[in-house]
Amino acid sequence: MLIPMILMPFLGAWYIGSMQADSRAWATGGSVPMTMFFTIAVGSSALVGFYGLVALWYGRLVDLPHERNRELGRTNGGKYSAIA
Numbered sequence: 001m002l003i004p005m006i007l008m009p010f011l012g013a014w015y016i017g018s019m020q021a022d023s024r025a026w027a028t029g030g031s032v033p034m035t036m037f038f039t040i041a042v043g044s045s046a047l048v049g050f051y052g053l054v055a056l057w058y059g060r061l062v063d064l065p066h067e068r069n070r071e072l073g074r075t076n077g078g079k080y081s082a083i084a
Contacts, residue, residue, distance in 0.1 A: 005048070005049050005052050008045060008049070009045075012042075012045075016028070
């Protein structure tokens with residue numbers, strides 16, 4: 001279910017918009033550390049959302065090259081060859 005991930009940017013914008021003006025100013029440029037943490041939070045959320053979309057596009061969360069080698073019948077005989 002990606003519904004919470006889709007709602008996250010809208011809820012974040014609502015939260016920033018509902019803050020008091022002085023607190024919002026600190027988080028969006030009034031203080032360098034607060035702006036840094038705000039930017040890191042937005043960036044990491046965007047990366048998680050991008051990963052979710054890629055997983056949705058492929059339809060699974062697996063190591064694709066390993067799966068392709070298994071489909072072709074290739075094994076390397078290593079310690080992970082018995083894992084199916």
